[in-house]
Amino acid sequence: MFFVSDIMGKAPDSYISYLQEKVYESLAELQIPFERVNTDEAISMEDCIEINHKLNMKMVKTLFLCNSKKTEFYLYITTADKLFKAKNFSNTLGISRVSFAPAELMEQILGVKIGAATVFSVLMDKKNLVQVVFDKDVLLEEWYGCSDGTTTGYMKVKTELIVNNFLTYAKHIPKVIEMQNIN
Known part of the structure; x- marks a missing residue:
């Protein structure tokens, strides 16, 4: 059975990574409330089902993408149930075809490993x-x-606070696209 802790409303007592520490420092500085849980390692969207139930929300799917030259990078955030089609994503944005960025670039640029990609x-x-x-x-x-920022810590935050407050603070103004769930 997949372990999900009780819900907590404060930062962890110790941090697994530098990014995780920065996440909670930023939320405190911005006075953004959150609820969080600790879990067994969750890598797939299927692993997130129990987390969704516990926190009474829907986990987003966060993909780290790049062009073939690995010079343009995209953090694409979508709903868990949508299939990702690189061609549709690229056409919608009017950019050259993208693919998943290599794990080493994900660690180098975002400070996370596979399964831990996050808006943070x-x-x-x-x-x-x-x-x-x-x-x-x-x-x-x-x-x-x-x-x-880890594969064992998940949180629930008001969407509007992520988009309007956190991303402005982090100097990353998002683009919004409409993607259809087509097979």
């Missing part, structure tokens, strides 16, 4: 290399569920 990763993007892109459907949800 932009705190590590000091050179502003990454364009944040939201699927419009994510913005329709009251709550935003995501990783705290």
